[in-house]
Amino acid sequence: MDTGTYTIACECPECGGRVEFARAPLNGEVVRCAECAVELEVTSTQPLSVVLAPEVEEDWGE
Numbered sequence: 076m077d078t079g080t081y082t083i084a085c086e087c088p089e090c091g092g093r094v095e096f097a098r099a100p101l102n103g104e105v106v107r108c109a110e111c112a113v114e115l116e117v118t119s120t121q122p123l124s125v126v127l128a129p130e131v132e133e134d135w136g137e
């Protein structure tokens with residue numbers, strides 16, 4: 076078995092750039108595209124699928 080040597084990556088739906096994950100992504104996780112800085116939400120991990128994350132108001136207090 077060959078473990079830990081593969082890279083988890085997907086394509087940014089916004090710019091088509093490569094989005095890499097340092098570790099296994101979680102369903103619902105939000106990541107940022109290194110190419111265009113858009114936020115992406117993981118909607119599926121098997122197979123890996125991401126969508127543009129909805130704009131969320133940062134209203135978490137101070």
Ligand SMILES: [Zn+2]
Nearest residue numbers: 087090108111
């Ligand atoms: Zn992008």
